[in-house]
């Protein structure tokens with residue numbers, strides 16, 4: 001569904017992503033793992049159009065999209081979640097979803113000022129979509145709460161709802177389980193499985209290995225910008241290079 005060919009990003013002399021061939025298959029959960037600074041977030045920034053690559057190519061559904069901007073990628077169906085700190089803490093959950101959605105709707109500033117029929121229709125569609133995605137992520141009861149008053153895990157659900165509100169084909173999740181406890185992590189893993197079962201294609205960066213080993217269909221391992229391994233969770237947990245470079249000696253036991 002999405003494929004990269006020798007994709008690279010250099011920041012000055014620093015090779016953050018170095019000639020990576022990678023693919024995300026439709027309907028699968030693909031994970032990207034690797035130590036801090038391995039280039040995972042940079043890779044996400046490249047495939048979501050946030051940064052232009054230094055060299056290499058990106059294809060989405062067979063079409064080259066290498067130099068498309070992030071809004072064009074979003075329109076084509078690639079959505080990414082940002083850190084929960086990007087939510088408007090003082091606004092309600094519903095307002096956050098409405099704002100996020102409105103930024104992508106069409107009637108624009110003057111339509112909003114004169115409250116055109118089109119604007120009102122869009123606003124109604126926006127609200128319906130927000131309610132639908134909130135229900136999907138199990139956060140309907142939070143619609144009128146301020147973001148600042150809900151838990152970290154709830155904020156993560158809202159961030160996922162925001163990504164889902166654009167009806168994406170691929171969702172890129174950047175450390176969805178960062179900073180939450182074990183119970184909350186397993187709840188979030190359930191939500192990610194539900195997204196997959198609903199037909200979404202998912203690519204996920206995550207440090208929590210047990211979660212990844214359970215969820216992922218395939219894993220790519222980055223180290224210093226280079227893809228050092230790719231395979232099923234089982235293959236990765238037995239890969240000597242990975243164990244040495246990243247997982248550490250205890251990883252084999254942890255993964256099983």
Ligand SMILES: Nc1ncnc2c1ncn2[C@@H]1O[C@H](COP(=O)(O)OP(=O)(O)OP(=O)(O)O)[C@@H](O)[C@H]1O
Pocket residue numbers: 011014015016034035036037038039040041042043
């Ligand atoms: N905008 C930037 N300008 C300069 N260097 C950058 C920039 N973004 C990332 N880097 C560098 O690129 C390398 C890869 O960083 P990146 O954030 O992609 O790693 P990561 O695998 O996501 O790490 P982490 O797990 O800590 O989030 C690092 O050396 C980082 O310092």
